[in-house]
Amino acid sequence: MKFGEAVREALDFCLGADPDVVVMGLGVxxxxxxxxxxxxxxxKHGAKxxxxxxxxxxxxxxxxxxxxxxxxxxxxxxxxxxxxxxxVEQIVNQAAKWRYMYGGRQSAPLVFRLxxxxxxxxxxxxxxxxxxWFAHIPGLKVVMPATPGDAxxxxxxxxxxxxxxxxxxxxxxxxxHGDVPAGAHRVPLGSARVARAGHDVTLFGVSYMVxxxxxxxxxxxxxxxxxxxxxxRTLRPFDEAAFLxxxxxxxxxxxxxxxxxxxxxxxxxxxxxxxxxFSALKAPIKRLGLADCPMPSTPALANLCYPRAQELxxxxxxxxxxxxxxxxxxxxxxxxxxPDPSFTGPF
Amino acid sequence: xxxxVRLDLYRRLLRLRLVEERIAELxxxxxxxxxxxxxxxxxxxxxxxxxxxxxxxxxxSGHRPHAHYLAMGGDxxxxxxxxxxxxxxxxxxxxxxxxxxxxxxxxxxxxAIVASTIPMAVGAAFGSQVRGEKxxxxxxxxxxxxxxxxxxxxxxxxxxxKLPVVFACENNLYSVYSGLGVxxxxxxxxxxxxxxxxxxxxxxxxxxxxxxxxxARQAVAWARSGKGPVFLELATYxxxxxxxxNYDNDLGYRTMKEYRAWRKLCPLEAYERVLRKAKLxxxxxxxxxxxxxxxxLDAAVxxxxxxxxxxxxxxxxDVYAGAA
Numbered sequence: 001m002k003f004g005e006a007v008r009e010a011l012d013f014c015l016g017a018d019p020d021v022v023v024m025g026l027g028v029x030x031x032x033x034x035x036x037x038x039x040x041x042x043x044k045h046g047a048k049x050x051x052x053x054x055x056x057x058x059x060x061x062x063x064x065x066x067x068x069x070x071x072x073x074x075x076x077x078x079x080x081x082x083x084x085x086x087x088v089e090q091i092v093n094q095a096a097k098w099r100y101m102y103g104g105r106q107s108a109p110l111v112f113r114l115x116x117x118x119x120x121x122x123x124x125x126x127x128x129x130x131x132x133w134f135a136h137i138p139g140l141k142v143v144m145p146a147t148p149g150d151a152x153x154x155x156x157x158x159x160x161x162x163x164x165x166x167x168x169x170x171x172x173x174x175x176x177h178g179d180v181p182a183g184a185h186r187v188p189l190g191s192a193r194v195a196r197a198g199h200d201v202t203l204f205g206v207s208y209m210v211x212x213x214x215x216x217x218x219x220x221x222x223x224x225x226x227x228x229x230x231x232x233r234t235l236r237p238f239d240e241a242a243f244l245x246x247x248x249x250x251x252x253x254x255x256x257x258x259x260x261x262x263x264x265x266x267x268x269x270x271x272x273x274x275x276x277x278f279s280a281l282k283a284p285i286k287r288l289g290l291a292d293c294p295m296p297s298t299p300a301l302a303n304l305c306y307p308r309a310q311e312l313x314x315x316x317x318x319x320x321x322x323x324x325x326x327x328x329x330x331x332x333x334x335x336x337x338x339p340d341p342s343f344t345g346p347f
Numbered sequence: 348x349x350x351x352v353r354l355d356l357y358r359r360l361l362r363l364r365l366v367e368e369r370i371a372e373l374x375x376x377x378x379x380x381x382x383x384x385x386x387x388x389x390x391x392x393x394x395x396x397x398x399x400x401x402x403x404x405x406x407x408s409g410h411r412p413h414a415h416y417l418a419m420g421g422d423x424x425x426x427x428x429x430x431x432x433x434x435x436x437x438x439x440x441x442x443x444x445x446x447x448x449x450x451x452x453x454x455x456x457x458x459a460i461v462a463s464t465i466p467m468a469v470g471a472a473f474g475s476q477v478r479g480e481k482x483x484x485x486x487x488x489x490x491x492x493x494x495x496x497x498x499x500x501x502x503x504x505x506x507x508x509k510l511p512v513v514f515a516c517e518n519n520l521y522s523v524y525s526g527l528g529v530x531x532x533x534x535x536x537x538x539x540x541x542x543x544x545x546x547x548x549x550x551x552x553x554x555x556x557x558x559x560x561x562x563a564r565q566a567v568a569w570a571r572s573g574k575g576p577v578f579l580e581l582a583t584y585x586x587x588x589x590x591x592x593n594y595d596n597d598l599g600y601r602t603m604k605e606y607r608a609w610r611k612l613c614p615l616e617a618y619e620r621v622l623r624k625a626k627l628x629x630x631x632x633x634x635x636x637x638x639x640x641x642x643x644l645d646a647a648v649x650x651x652x653x654x655x656x657x658x659x660x661x662x663x664x665d666v667y668a669g670a671a
Contacts, residue, residue, distance in 0.1 A: 030524035031598035052529040055461050055491035055522050082460065086495075121381020121432065121443045125459040293666045297443025298432030299380050300656035337380055346374075346382040346591040 004174035006148035007037040007113075010155035011075065013184065015045040018073060021159060022049045024064060025077030025113070034077055035115070035174050057083055061090035065098070065108055073109045073159060081114035081168065082125045088133075095164040096139030108164045111155070116207070116258060117171045118306070119337035120345045123297035129259040129290075131206070134166040135235040135268070141165040141189055142235040146210035148178035150233055153187030161189060170208035170258060172339035190237035194246065198228035201252040201316045204243075204269055205231060209256040209288075209307075215329070216312035223327045225320055235265055240272060247273045251282035254315045256307055261289035283319040288312065299337040306336075348557065350627055356394060356556050357622055358636055360615050363390040363414050365640050366423065370413075370430065371592035373648065379430045381443035386414035388554075388586035389517055391614035393418040395559025396485055396515045396579070399567045405453045405471055406485035406515075407464040410445045411585075412457035415487045421449035427647040433654035440657045441665065461522070462488060462495035465514070469501040469576075472510040483511045483570045491522035493537055494530060499544075502576070506545045509575035513566045514541065516580045517553055523589045524600035541578035553581025554614040557621075584609035 001009070014021045023041060025034065029052055033039035042050040053060050057078070064074040078084045084091070095108040116129040135142045143158055143165055145151040151169070158165040195210055196217050205213035210231045217227035230246045232238060247253050253273050255266040266287040273285055288307035296302050310329050317326035334341045367385045374383060386393065389411075397406065397418035408415040416426060422437065429436030430444050437448055445459040455471060458464050468486035475482040492498055493516065505512050516537060520527055527535075542548035547569055551558045559581055566577035586609075588595035596606050622628035 027523050027525055029529075031600055032524065052525045054494035054530045056494045056496065058496055086460070121379075123381065123443045123446065123459070124441075125445075126382075291662055293663055294441075296441040296657075296662065297381050297429075297438075297446070298436070298440030298657055300432055300440060301659070301662045304659055304662050335380075344377060345380065 001148050001177065001180040002174065003148040003151050003169075003176045003178070004036045006152040006178075006180045007155060007169065008039065008041070009180065010152040010159075011038065011041055012044065013156060014075070014159040015041065015049060017184070020071050021073045021075065022051070022067070023075045023077065024051050024053050024060070025079075026053060026055060027079060028052055028077055034079055035171070037174070038077065057086035058090055061087040062094065064110060065090060065095050068107070068109055075111045075113060075159060077113045079115055080126050081116050081130060082128050084112060084114050085130070091140070091164070091166070092137055096137045099163065100139060107162045109162045110164045111158045111167055112165070113167050113169065115169045115171055118208075119172070119302070119339065120343070121297040121299065121302070121337070122295065124294040127295045129168070129170075129207070131166070131168050131235055132259060132264040132268075135265055139164070141237065143167045143189060143233070144207040144235060145169070145233060146173065146195075146205065146207055146231050148176065148180045149185070150187055150193070152180050153185045154189065154233060156184070157186050157189050160186075165189070168207065172208050175339060175342070176211070187233065189234045190239055192233055192239035192242040193231045194242070195229040195231045196227070198226040199250055200226045200320055201254060202228045202230050202246045202250045203312060203316065204253060204255040205229060206235070206257045206265060209258055212307070212309045212312055213256055215309035216316065219309065219313055219327070219329050220316055225316055225322070227316055240276075243269070243272065244277050247277045248280040251280050252319045253281070253285045254312060254319060255285070255287045256312055257287070257289040259289055260292055261287045262292055264289060283321065286315040286319055288315060299335070303336040353622060353627055354632070356398060356560065357618050357628065359394045359398070359418060360390045360556055360618060361636055362640050363393065363417055364615050365637070365644060366417060367413060369644050369648065371587065374592040378652070380432060381430060382590050383430065383444045383592065384411035384590050385587050385592065386411055388609070388613070389519060389583045390414055391556040391618070392515065392517045392553035392559050392581040392583050393487075395556045396487075396513070396563040398560050399563035400453070400483065400485065403453065404483045404485070404567075405455045405468075406487060407455050407468045407471070408457040408487040409461060409464060409489065409492070410457070410459045411489075412445065412447045412487070416447040416449060416454050416457070419449070419454040420452040421447065421454045422452070423643065423647045424650040425449065427651035428654050431651040431654070432656065433651055434657040434661070435650070435654040439661060462492035462497050465492060466497050466501040469505045469510060469512055472505070472512045473508060476508065476510060481571060483513060483567050485513045485515050487515050487517065489522070490516065490518040490520065490527060490537060491530065492516070493540065502541065502544045502546065505576040509573060511570040511573070512576040513563070513570055514576065514578045515563070516578065517583050518580055519583050519585045521585065521589070521601070524598065526601065538578050538580035546575055547577040548580070549577060550580040551582070553583035554612045554617065556614060556618050583614075584612070586610065
């Protein structure tokens with residue numbers, strides 16, 4: 001099953017399991033159904049529970065936050081993470097604070113599904129990955145699945161969670177296939193996953209970067225480096241124990257983020273490792289992220305912004321103290337600004 | 348209206364149509380690797396409003412800005428090069444189709460977030476007022492933009508300060524595939540709602556270029572005279588898909604009946620009929636116009652395709668002032 005279908009299955013399950021679950025967002029019931037993730041849900045669960053909304057992100061976030069007072073468990077969907085930036089007031093000042101500032105007398109069981117774009121000229125305002133912003137906020141939970149199974153299992157857990165959850169989907173994951181358990185499949189928030197075991201270096205990937213880490217690890221194995229791929233799955237709560245166990249095991253850490261490194265989550269991971277596993281470290285920690293500029297539209301420049309498996313191989317080679325230049329992966333056969341050859345734009 | 352003015356209006360409409368059709372034709376080559384939101388069907392509103400402006404006036408727009416940019420006199424070569432992601436593009440390739448700008452032409456920018464340029468246009472008018480300049484600023488927006496908080500916040504301020512702003516609202520009935528029916532209450536009249544803030548409100552047929560121009564002239568004169576902002580609602584319709592070069596009626600979010608009814612109200616064909624009837628336009632003039640525009644377009648596409656991709660060194664320029 002594809003990642004996008006797994007998201008849809010999770011929503012379908014939640015709508016079926018709990019009559020208080022509602023799904024709202026611009027384009028949710030439209031024929032394309034947010035890249036297929038909401039197709040058919042309105043027909044099955046009714047227009048009172050699966051609906052479109054005015055183009056009013058901040059106001060509608062407040063409306064859904066208010067709806068939790070009456071017992072609803074809303075899922076709000078944004079076709080781009082960048083659109084949720086308009087609603088940061090309600091998400092950060094309000095939803096994230098409700099439980100705490102009311103001394104536990106209030107909760108905000110909301111899920112925000114945000115989609116990070118990439119490629120095909122998405123540019124400055126359609127390709128941001130601002131998970132580090134949200135992960136900075138006590139009161140919010142931040143989930144970033146990398147596999148279809150985790151997309152379903154984490155989304156169900158997010159909807160059932162009593163706190164506000166920012167659920168970030170990378171657009172390039174929607175078409176990725178994987179095994180998805182049927183029915184009530186739950187993955188607890190705050191539990192990481194070792195996507196591939198290894199002992200020389202930990203490759204820490206966020207969201208789509210897990211796939212690049214796996215590509216790199218597979219290639220590195222052919223060249224005598226055993227890389228472990230660590231997928232945090234949720235950034236907050238963060239599975240510190242699993243992370244530190246991996247770092248202690250390998251003694252080397254490369255963090256690959258879908259966003260900028262400066263003041264980003266990769267810095268948090270590096271700081272945790274340095275703070276709590278310093279004695280286990282055998283080499284300086286390396287971080288990979290976007291070029292430190294807004295995302296340009298033209299592929300000529302945007303292609304330079306994203307780290308890929310090769311950069312991970314280079315970094316792993318370096319921290320492992322290997323002699324000579326790192327081996328080169330075969331050159332990609334599809335254009336760098338599309339996830340796969342079937343993607344021909346424009347959205 | 349004078350013959351020359353009418354022919355010029357027609358020529359502008361035709362030019363917008365041919366530019367967008369050329370983009371639609373070339374897009375499948377996959378060399379324009381950015382989202383494109385075409386204005387086909389909505390040309391008359393852009394042409395009418397911009398024709399009412401004077402040199403020195405400004406406008407700003409949203410994610411569907413090609414017609415506004417060109418109607419303001421934005422450089423066609425630079426726009427095509429931007430769509431092709433080239434160094435010679437109006438943003439050097441960094442913006443793409445949704446972020447056109449040509450300050451020389453008074454087109455001060457466009458942005459991909461619905462309604463985000465509305466307060467900026469109000470601010471441009473505020474700045475001009477503070478500096479004692481007689482400029483009018485047009486904020487191009489759509490029917491969904493009035494659902495955003497910033498519209499209401501900016502409208503209030505524009506009325507408070509009697510700012511010379513024209514809110515030119517092209518109501519094309521849809522926000523992506525979401526019709527007005529799921530976004531605004533039945534019976535809502537957008538320009539009347541705007542009037543409730545205390546601004547002048549006008550409305551008309553956005554597919555009739557002369558009507559659009561006449562209304563825009565009224566609006567611009569009112570704004571320039573210091574009486575405050577004007578909301579101008581122009582009814583129109585997007586023919587092609589929300590984003591991309593194709594048609595999307597097969598999706599079923601709007602009916603073929605509705606599409607066909609609007610298709611009959613083609614702003615270009617309607618004006619052609621008017622001018623032919625008035626004996627102002629015949630096959631010969633039309634042929635010449637088409638030939639001229641096609642040549643201009645050929646040159647623009649060639650310019651774009653022949654232009655170099657941006658130098659990788661430019662990736663890190665423009666992040667901050669002074670860092671070349």
